[in-house]
Amino acid sequence: MGETLPMVESALGDSPGEQVLRTLVEAIALVSGLDEKSTVRRVRERFRDRVPPPGETAEERLLLGMLCALGTLEGRPAAELVPMAEQVLRVGEVSLGGWGALGASLTLYLADEIKPVEFVLTALLEHAQKSGQAWSSALASTTRASVHLWTGTISLALADAQLALTLSTELPRVS
Incomplete structure (x- = not known):
């Protein structure tokens, strides 16, 4: 992230295609940076002043969802983050791996906005299962x-956790 983002920023111009690519690279940097505890601080510093995109494209919704997750982890007010998270889920898409929806889900369920989260997670899980994406299925189920x-709802939590465990044990091991 430390090398790629500055390189992308300097190499890309302002054309619509280059803006889409820049947004996607930023979003993926957030996905990977929030995945590991040791990189969260760097991600927080890098995206501290990032103005949230409007969420009009799949790439913008991915970035917006990950900015929601970052804001939630930082303890920013729910009143600020919930409208952004709702924008991510409004479309109900499962594109780009569903990462934007997963990030927005964190914000919403911790703000006790449960129904939209249950709906989108079920949609992500069903999509992943239909398309044979075991890792995405396990992530949505978890x-x-x-x-x-x-x-x-402990019985439902246990059922989803068992599904995630079953799926993860069936995944091929990477050496």
Whole structure:
């Protein structure tokens, strides 16, 4: 992230295609940077002053969802983040791996906005299962298990956690 983002910023111009690519690179930097505890601080510093995009394209919604997750982890006010997260889920898409929806889901379920989160996580899970994406299925199921645990529906949380465990044990091992 430390090398790629500055390189992209200096190499890309202002054409619509280059703006889409810049947005996508920023979003993927957030996805990867928030995935590892040791890089969260760098991500927070890098995106501290990033103005959220309007969420009109799939790439903007991906970035917006990840900015929501970052803001939630930083403890920013729900009143500020929930409208952004709702914008991400408004379209109900499962494109770009569903990462934007997963980021927005964190914000919403911690703000007790449960119904839209359950809906989108179920859609992500169904899409991933239909298309044979075991890793995405496990991720959506794990996230949905967390939501069920948060809401106190323990039997549903256990069922989703078991599904995630089953899926993850079936994934090929990377050496």
